[in-house]
Amino acid sequence: MTLNDLWVLLRxxxxxxxxxxxxxxxxxxxxxxxxxxxxxxxxxxxxxxxILGLAWVVPRIGWEILDTLLTENIGTGSSLFNILLLFxxxxxxxxxxxxxxxxxxxxxxxxxxxxxxxLFLEKTIIVILYSSAFFLVIGTPIFIxxxxxxxxxxxxxxxxTFLGMMVVLSTLGVSIGGLLGLLFSRILAGRRRLKxxxxxxxxxxxxxxxxxxxxxxxLSDGFGDILPWLGDILAALGFTSGISPGAATSALSLGFLVxxxxxxxxxxxxxxxxxxxxxxxxxxxxxxETAHYSGWLASGSKRTSKTKTPVVHDxxxxxxxxxxxxxxxxxxxxxxxxTNIRREGRVLAQYLIGPLRFIVIIIxxxxxxxxxxxxxxxxxxxxxxxPFVVSYAVSFAxxxxxxxxxxxxxxxxxxxxxxxxxxxxxxxxxxFALVVSVGTSVLVSVxxxxxxxxxxxxxxSAVFINQxxxxxxxNAAAMGGDFKAERIVTRQRGASVQMPIRGxxxxxxxLFPNMLGFAGLTAVLGLGQLLGxxxxxxxLVPFGLICLSLSRRYARSAGIKLTxxxxxxxx
Amino acid sequence: MIEVLGLKKMFNEFIAVDNLxxxxxxxxxxxxxxxxxxxxxxxxxxLLGLLKPTEGTAKVMGFDIRxxxxxxxxxxxxxxEEPVLPQRLTGWEYANYVSDIWRIPRGPEREEELDExxxxxxxxxxxxxxxxxxSKGMSRKTSLVAALIHQPKVLILDEVQAGxxxxxxxxxxxxxxxxxxxxxxxxxxxxxxxxxxxxCDRIGIINEGxxxxxxxxxxxxxxxxxxxxxxxxxLSLTGGPDMQKIAxxxxxxx
Numbered sequence: 001m002t003l004n005d006l007w008v009l010l011r012x013x014x015x016x017x018x019x020x021x022x023x024x025x026x027x028x029x030x031x032x033x034x035x036x037x038x039x040x041x042x043x044x045x046x047x048x049x050x051i052l053g054l055a056w057v058v059p060r061i062g063w064e065i066l067d068t069l070l071t072e073n074i075g076t077g078s079s080l081f082n083i084l085l086l087f088x089x090x091x092x093x094x095x096x097x098x099x100x101x102x103x104x105x106x107x108x109x110x111x112x113x114x115x116x117x118x119l120f121l122e123k124t125i126i127v128i129l130y131s132s133a134f135f136l137v138i139g140t141p142i143f144i145x146x147x148x149x150x151x152x153x154x155x156x157x158x159x160x161t162f163l164g165m166m167v168v169l170s171t172l173g174v175s176i177g178g179l180l181g182l183l184f185s186r187i188l189a190g191r192r193r194l195k196x197x198x199x200x201x202x203x204x205x206x207x208x209x210x211x212x213x214x215x216x217x218x219l220s221d222g223f224g225d226i227l228p229w230l231g232d233i234l235a236a237l238g239f240t241s242g243i244s245p246g247a248a249t250s251a252l253s254l255g256f257l258v259x260x261x262x263x264x265x266x267x268x269x270x271x272x273x274x275x276x277x278x279x280x281x282x283x284x285x286x287x288x289e290t291a292h293y294s295g296w297l298a299s300g301s302k303r304t305s306k307t308k309t310p311v312v313h314d315x316x317x318x319x320x321x322x323x324x325x326x327x328x329x330x331x332x333x334x335x336x337x338x339t340n341i342r343r344e345g346r347v348l349a350q351y352l353i354g355p356l357r358f359i360v361i362i363i364x365x366x367x368x369x370x371x372x373x374x375x376x377x378x379x380x381x382x383x384x385x386x387p388f389v390v391s392y393a394v395s396f397a398x399x400x401x402x403x404x405x406x407x408x409x410x411x412x413x414x415x416x417x418x419x420x421x422x423x424x425x426x427x428x429x430x431x432f433a434l435v436v437s438v439g440t441s442v443l444v445s446v447x448x449x450x451x452x453x454x455x456x457x458x459x460x461s462a463v464f465i466n467q468x469x470x471x472x473x474x475n476a477a478a479m480g481g482d483f484k485a486e487r488i489v490t491r492q493r494g495a496s497v498q499m500p501i502r503g504x505x506x507x508x509x510x511l512f513p514n515m516l517g518f519a520g521l522t523a524v525l526g527l528g529q530l531l532g533x534x535x536x537x538x539x540l541v542p543f544g545l546i547c548l549s550l551s552r553r554y555a556r557s558a559g560i561k562l563t564x565x566x567x568x569x570x571x
Numbered sequence: 572m573i574e575v576l577g578l579k580k581m582f583n584e585f586i587a588v589d590n591l592x593x594x595x596x597x598x599x600x601x602x603x604x605x606x607x608x609x610x611x612x613x614x615x616x617x618l619l620g621l622l623k624p625t626e627g628t629a630k631v632m633g634f635d636i637r638x639x640x641x642x643x644x645x646x647x648x649x650x651x652e653e654p655v656l657p658q659r660l661t662g663w664e665y666a667n668y669v670s671d672i673w674r675i676p677r678g679p680e681r682e683e684e685l686d687e688x689x690x691x692x693x694x695x696x697x698x699x700x701x702x703x704x705x706s707k708g709m710s711r712k713t714s715l716v717a718a719l720i721h722q723p724k725v726l727i728l729d730e731v732q733a734g735x736x737x738x739x740x741x742x743x744x745x746x747x748x749x750x751x752x753x754x755x756x757x758x759x760x761x762x763x764x765x766x767x768x769x770x771c772d773r774i775g776i777i778n779e780g781x782x783x784x785x786x787x788x789x790x791x792x793x794x795x796x797x798x799x800x801x802x803x804x805x806l807s808l809t810g811g812p813d814m815q816k817i818a819x820x821x822x823x824x825x
Contacts, residue, residue, distance in 0.1 A: 025698075
């Protein structure tokens with residue numbers, strides 16, 4: 001491996017992801033400079049506003065107040081940084097695995113005079129950069145602004161500390177996630193049914209575990225009360241706020257900012273995690289190389305060259321959602337969508353991060369409210385269901401529709417109602433929504449038994465919201481989907497900045513269903529709390545009708561738009 | 572020179588390539604023929620270091636593909652059957668990117684070289700366009716430009732002429748003839764038997780991962796005991812169409 005090779009690969013990968021200079025060709029859609037530079041300009045503007053804002057506001061309210069707040073919450077900072085590490089980790093499991101899984105798409109690079117390890121290392125670095133970019137864009141101006149107004153003599157050191165430690169956190173998350181993803185890929189290679197069941201169980205478990213996690217955060221006063229013995233051991237060892245990577249990040253970056261004495265143990269921890277990150281990122285590249293070169297991610301063929309086994313098929317009649325009988329077009333669409341989940345599994349995984357981020361914002365809002373808001377805790381946990389069921393719908397009905405890509409030609413040529421095909425995609429996310437809502441509401445009813453009576457209402461509402469969201473997402477995808485996205489290699493890595501539905505359409509696909517979901521669920525449960533459980537079930541009927549009507553209406557509109565798509569849009 | 576020495580590749584129980592040996596000499600075009608799934612692409616992928624041989628090895632210009640793959644790759648140019656190129660680069664940017672990886676010094680000389688290749692393959696006019704706008708043939712030509720930029724001593728071509736227009740195909744044929752005359756070692760696979768017959772000095776026919784016949788056209792005819800065409804030899808070795816099944820199918824068509 002040479003640094004020169006790594007640099008050539010990195011430069012070109014970044015150049016095509018964040019193209020600054022326009023392509024001049026006649027066949028290429030010309031983009032204005034403003035549109036090309038929208039993201040960097042946005043980031044710079046954001047930074048300027050935050051820095052100037054902090055420099056103006058903090059002296060007026062007094063640095064001392066902020067100083068006290070930050071000093072008292074270095075422990076909370078640890079949790080926050082650990083959550084960012086968790087995001088990088090979860091988001092990378094499928095992304096990293098499919099970078100190797102999709103390596104046939106990098107054949108042009110793999111045959112060049114580079115070691116495969118260099119190539120996979122570069123891909124991992126790109127994923128790390130994508131993974132940390134969002135947090136760096138948000139966090140760096142905050143640290144710059146606070147350093148300007150801080151009284152601490154070494155406050156400016158908090159900026160490079162934050163930058164460095166964020167890269168370390170992302171590297172740890174991405175590398176561990178990537179290794180885990182490779183392990184999953186190894187186990188699942190060629191096992192389609194196991195993959196489908198795995199996704200089903202895995203995504204549902206993610207929701208349940210996150211719900212449980214947040215529930216315990218509410219019931220306790222942070223991590224300390226959940227595992228008090230761990231805190232005691234760490235204190236005995238002389239660590240300020242634990243030994244996690246987030247703790248080292250928080251202790252150093254916030255420590256510099258507020259002028260707290262820096263403990264050598266925390267510096268040692270930071271270097272230790274830095275070294276571990278370097279080891280892990282290289283291990284990731286090594287395992288990726290081995291995975292590809294040895295072919296252990298190849299689908300396991302049941303054939304043998306020595307024996308000729310006659311293949312006999314059963315009568316074709318896949319029943320994808322037990323208990324439901326659809327017409328042929330709908331059933332084939334549901335079957336195809338669930339069977340194909342592997343293809344865009346990483347987008348689904350990436351998309352689970354969206355709701356998690358959203359929920360964290362709600363949770364931190366609740367923290368600020370303190371005891372006054374504790375009574376609402378079970379409802380907040382129920383509310384977690386909404387972004388998840390919307391996310392399933394956007395993924396199954398929105399992204400999957402876009403990733404039909406060239407297959408749209410087959411659909412347009414077939415004597416098929418495109419509405420049936422679209423509604424099949426919408427239906428295909430319902431089992432996932434059902435499992436998630438059953439899990440979350442049962443969990444809440446165990447923790448707060450008085451809510452048991454509302455469990456069926458929550459489950460039904462979640463499915464209704466999911467169906468409405470599916471229709472809306474499908475329509476948004478038909479309007480603003482990039483139907484050529486599947487063949488764009490950078491998007492194959494599932495980078496969150498390059499999702500297949502573009503512009504306002506993605507906002508439409510996400511915002512409206514979430515608003516509908518939160519408003520609807522609040523109304524349905526609110527009526528029950530105010531007037532009695534019967535009213536919840538009475539309200540459920542019109543809410544369900546509205547959702548199903550929205551689902552059908554938007555799915556029909558999507559069908560019409562897809563029928564009218566020109567071949568140049570997807571070929 | 573390419574020396575393939577008892578190569579074997581297994582995917583779990585499935586033997587994709589079975590004890591394959593052959594040699595391609597400098598100044599020679601060697602055609603690797605075989606039905607779909609016979610192991611041609613797997614063999615090429617092993618030579619290119621994309622797959623690890625289960626048994627055996629190969630040498631490219633003396634470099635062992637197991638131990639010295641980067642050195643071996645430095646000698647090779649490759650055009651895949653389905654080129655997947657970076658869609659968000661223009662053809663010109665991609666050609667320069669590949670040149671950088673091959674460490675061809677930047678400057679007017681390199682630009683002239685690239686210009687010449689792009690013009691020769693008729694894609695100069697589209698070289699400022701993003702690759703995502705290219706047709707299949709244009710992508711293949713761009714891939715060929717990338718394979719030729721560093722003037723490789725060994726060329727590996729997987730169905731190089733598929734999807735290219737007749738003028739482009741004739742250009743490719745002339746380029747290959749010219750490179751052969753200059754001493755390049757060329758290994759190609761094709762399903763168009765006329766191309767193999769016209770271009771290749773020697774042909775290897777593989778079926779179910781094993782070499783079933785090898786030699787020049789004259790040798791193959793001799794092995795087939797008669798003045799047969801390459802198509803007849805190929806079908807007799809790998810199995811021809813099942814005429815009875817075709818007749819049954821056509822009988823069913825209303």
